Amino acid sequence: MTVLEQPGSYRPTPPPAWRPRTDPAPLLPDAEPYRLLGTDEAAGLDAGLLRRMYGQLVRGRRYNTQATALTRQGRLAVYPSSTGQEACEVAAALALEDRDWLFPSYRDTLAAVARGLDPVQALTLLRGDWHTGYDPHEHRIAPLCTPLATQLPHAVGLAHAARLKGDDVVALAMVGDGGTSEGDFHEALNFAAVWQAPVVFLVQNNGFAISVPLAKQTAAPSLAHKAVGYGMPGRLVDGNDVAAVHQVLTEAVRRARAGAGPTLVEAVTYRIDAHTNADDATRYRTDAEVETWRAHDPVDLLERELTGRKLLDEDAVQRERDAAEAMAADLRERMNQDPALDPMDLFTHVYAERTDQLREQADMLRAELDAAGDTTPGPQEGAQR
Amino acid sequence: MTTAAVTTGRKPATMAQALGRALRDSMADDPSVHVLGEDVGALGGVFRVTDGLAKEFGEDRCTDTPLAEAGILGAAVGMAMYGLRPVVEMQFDAFAYPAFEQLVSHVARMRNRTRGAMPMPITVRVPYGGGIGGVEHHSDSSEIYYMATPGLHVVAPATVADAYGLLRAAIASDDPVVFLEPKRLYWSKADWDPGRPEEVPGIGRAAVRRRGTSATLITYGPSVPVCLEAAEAARAEGWDLEVVDLRSLVPFDEETVCASVRRTGRAVVVHEATGFGGPGGEIAARITERCFHHLEAPVLRVTGFDIPYPPPMLEQHHLPGVDRVLDAVARLQWESEWTAPSGGKGFAGFEGGVR
Ligand SMILES: Cc1ncc(C[n+]2csc(CCOP(=O)(O)OP(=O)(O)O)c2C)c(N)n1
Numbered sequence: 001m002t003v004l005e006q007p008g009s010y011r012p013t014p015p016p017a018w019r020p021r022t023d024p025a026p027l028l029p030d031a032e033p034y035r036l037l038g039t040d041e042a043a044g045l046d047a048g049l050l051r052r053m054y055g056q057l058v059r060g061r062r063y064n065t066q067a068t069a070l071t072r073q074g075r076l077a078v079y080p081s082s083t084g085q086e087a088c089e090v091a092a093a094l095a096l097e098d099r100d101w102l103f104p105s106y107r108d109t110l111a112a113v114a115r116g117l118d119p120v121q122a123l124t125l126l127r128g129d130w131h132t133g134y135d136p137h138e139h140r141i142a143p144l145c146t147p148l149a150t151q152l153p154h155a156v157g158l159a160h161a162a163r164l165k166g167d168d169v170v171a172l173a174m175v176g177d178g179g180t181s182e183g184d185f186h187e188a189l190n191f192a193a194v195w196q197a198p199v200v201f202l203v204q205n206n207g208f209a210i211s212v213p214l215a216k217q218t219a220a221p222s223l224a225h226k227a228v229g230y231g232m233p234g235r236l237v238d239g240n241d242v243a244a245v246h247q248v249l250t251e252a253v254r255r256a257r258a259g260a261g262p263t264l265v266e267a268v269t270y271r272i273d274a275h276t277n278a279d280d281a282t283r284y285r286t287d288a289e290v291e292t293w294r295a296h297d298p299v300d301l302l303e304r305e306l307t308g309r310k311l312l313d314e315d316a317v318q319r320e321r322d323a324a325e326a327m328a329a330d331l332r333e334r335m336n337q338d339p340a341l342d343p344m345d346l347f348t349h350v351y352a353e354r355t356d357q358l359r360e361q362a363d364m365l366r367a368e369l370d371a372a373g374d375t376t377p378g379p380q381e382g383a384q385r
Numbered sequence: 386m387t388t389a390a391v392t393t394g395r396k397p398a399t400m401a402q403a404l405g406r407a408l409r410d411s412m413a414d415d416p417s418v419h420v421l422g423e424d425v426g427a428l429g430g431v432f433r434v435t436d437g438l439a440k441e442f443g444e445d446r447c448t449d450t451p452l453a454e455a456g457i458l459g460a461a462v463g464m465a466m467y468g469l470r471p472v473v474e475m476q477f478d479a480f481a482y483p484a485f486e487q488l489v490s491h492v493a494r495m496r497n498r499t500r501g502a503m504p505m506p507i508t509v510r511v512p513y514g515g516g517i518g519g520v521e522h523h524s525d526s527s528e529i530y531y532m533a534t535p536g537l538h539v540v541a542p543a544t545v546a547d548a549y550g551l552l553r554a555a556i557a558s559d560d561p562v563v564f565l566e567p568k569r570l571y572w573s574k575a576d577w578d579p580g581r582p583e584e585v586p587g588i589g590r591a592a593v594r595r596r597g598t599s600a601t602l603i604t605y606g607p608s609v610p611v612c613l614e615a616a617e618a619a620r621a622e623g624w625d626l627e628v629v630d631l632r633s634l635v636p637f638d639e640e641t642v643c644a645s646v647r648r649t650g651r652a653v654v655v656h657e658a659t660g661f662g663g664p665g666g667e668i669a670a671r672i673t674e675r676c677f678h679h680l681e682a683p684v685l686r687v688t689g690f691d692i693p694y695p696p697p698m699l700e701q702h703h704l705p706g707v708d709r710v711l712d713a714v715a716r717l718q719w720e721s722e723w724t725a726p727s728g729g730k731g732f733a734g735f736e737g738g739v740r
Contacts (some may be wrong), residue, residue: 131498142466143498147490153456154491157471159697164419164445165467183483187456194451317493349501350535352559355589 022279029224032267036244053242055320057299060086060110062324063269068304071277075335077128084272087205087242087298090114095249103142103155103173106331114295129339152188159197170256172200178209193230201264206271211284227264239269240298398577400548404434406579407552421448422474454484471504478513480524484592484681492561494535505626508555508562516569526658531563539634540566543609551583567607588602589636597627600651605631608655615710622732643675650681651717694740
């Protein structure tokens with residue numbers, strides 16, 4: 001053992017093998033969320049794409065209000081609205097090619113719809129007639145995921161598998177600010193970076209996890225900063241600026257497709273509605289705070305840009321609103337019909353082949369259903385069902 | 386099978402070797418089979434089951450992952466979504482718990498949730514159970530957690546031939562299989578020909594390992610050899626015991642079990658897992674429901690104690706051994722009241738001897 005005879009004479013040297021694995025500087029997010037709308041740079045943006053995004057935002061907003069209304073009519077069990085966050089939802093869907101995959105959370109119905117999924121199918125989980133209302137392979141949209149952050153490793157695995165098979169497929173996975181505290185978030189980011197998997201992680205930082213504000217969720221400088229520790233770039237973007245989110249995500253998707261690995265994007269946004277229709281947001285936030293964010297509304301931001309640049313006139317605005325209204329009316333009408341459910345479906349997809357025990361239970365239900373069909377239940381009997 | 390045989394001819398093989406061979410043959414037959422886990426590559430797994438796979442098939446097919454069980458299984462879910470057949474190795478039973486969320490919330494129910502559109506052909510290999518002197522967290526019998534989750538198959542081989550046949554069936558299965566590998570049988574040997582492995586009837590079928598007439602021992606995994614030994618010992622006392630090796634806990638082969646109990650009229654369920662709320666309770670209930678009129682005595686259970694797995698120097702007291710099994714068999718001479726265990730003395734503990 002070395003004895004230090006003269007204090008201060010000893011200078012520790014780094015251990016021989018140590019070197020930084022990666023230069024962290026290029027991975028660090030900008031100090032401020034990236035913005036495009038209202039800046040000089042915005043003039044160079046593709047007008048057609050901007051108009052398309054505008055249409056999607058207007059329809060998206062209407063979709064959110066319509067779905068929330070359906071909860072009040074008892075047609076939806078619950079709806080986690082993405083009002084205020086439509087720019088993230090739309091940009092995520094539009095940043096992907098058809099062959100790419102989207103991994104949405106329970107709040108991201110709108111992203112699924114913007115990707116082309118039928119609005120009624122997108123709501124199946126929340127209506128409660130089944131867990132997933134569509135074939136994920138058909139749309140390349142994974143089932144809306146309820147347990148927080150657990151879809152992120154799935155996105156990594158799928159993207160990794162696609163790359164092993166030689167397909168240039170990218171997976172984009174969405175998660176909330178609260179979800180970034182879950183272990184699966186960390187494991188997914190780490191796997192993605194180690195495997196250089198073609199994945200884009202989009203964190204929608206909407207300020208709250210139900211009632212818990214970001215300050216109680218993390219002590220990190222930003223959620224985008226978390227990327228650096230895993231060895232992937234972190235990008236910070238104004239989540240209400242659809243053009244900015246789209247550009248950052250498109251760049252991340254391009255990087256991933258080119259084999260340059262994953263990116264973590266934090267979109268700073270705000271949840272205007274409560275967590276869900278069942279939540280009382282007045283318990284944890286002030287109206288004044290909500291109002292400051294209303295003044296930074298994603299639909300207004302783009303509308304101002306487009307009208308300012310004479311890319312949108314009143315007629316065009318009206319046309320988009322009419323289209324949104326028609327979508328809402330169609331959604332209302334179709335959601336107001338009771339779904340046709342077959343109770344025997346309960347046993348259909350538990351295993352590829354039914355076990356003896358399940359066969360027996362299915363027979364029991366069949367017999368109960370047949371017996372119920374034979375006799376008309378009286379009012380009392382009916383009430384017990 | 387089109388695999389080039391690495392070794393052929395009947396000679397002694399360990400269960401670990403048979404499992405490794407099953408992985409190898411599955412990978413050779415089907416390019417969508419991928420092995421992933423901690424230390425499965427260069428090291429060949431801590432039990433060497435994956436030995437040589439990375440060399441033969443490359444690191445893309447046999448992958449050392451970061452140390453994160455939820456990440457491993459979660460990535461396997463995504464891989465399965467894209468048409469691969471991942472075989473995941475969990476290093477030890479108690480280290481599979483971080484992956485529980487993925488297993489229960491996604492692996493087990495993805496087929497159901499997507500109405501059959503997204504099956505999960507994932508095999509989760511879990512070295513399980515005690516008896517190897519492992520320190521804490523290396524000896525758990527966690528089968529009841531898996532059994533309680535609809536959508537999973539749960540399998541535990543007890544012989545070299547079954548280890549090979551069942552693992553191949555598990556990997557070929559379009560449903561997720563939790564494949565419990567009895568650690569203390571890893572080094573058990575049998576004469577076996579990897580070039581011409583015995584036919585195994587697939588997942589969900591029990592095997593009668595020993596025919597008998599006096600009572601049925603129902604068991605699986607590491608307790609199978611214990612029960613066979615007990616059956617031999619019981620012969621001296623005039624008891625001719627039948628031994629049923631379940632091999633598969635889900636699906637459960639009620640037919641074989643009930644047929645046996647109807648023949649013998651008496652049953653003891655034997656396993657290492659805890660008794661209270663353990664697998665034996667479910668099995669005993671089923672036997673009672675189906676075979677009540679054939680029973681000469683209540684269905685008894687011989688299980689581990691209801692304690693966290695004990696330290697290695699005490700595990701021999703926890704694990705059900707031959708004497709405890711014989712003790713239960715003696716108690717099957719049911720008369721009227723509850724017959725208390727004799728304190729693990731086997732038949733010797735019964736003053737009146739065995740009739
Ligand atoms: C593993 C898990 N724990 C708890 C919950 C209950 N839960 C649902 S949403 C939510 C808050 C999530 O907040 P955040 O990730 O910020 O997403 P946001 O709802 O704001 O979109 C909680 C705690 C859950 N769904 N999953």
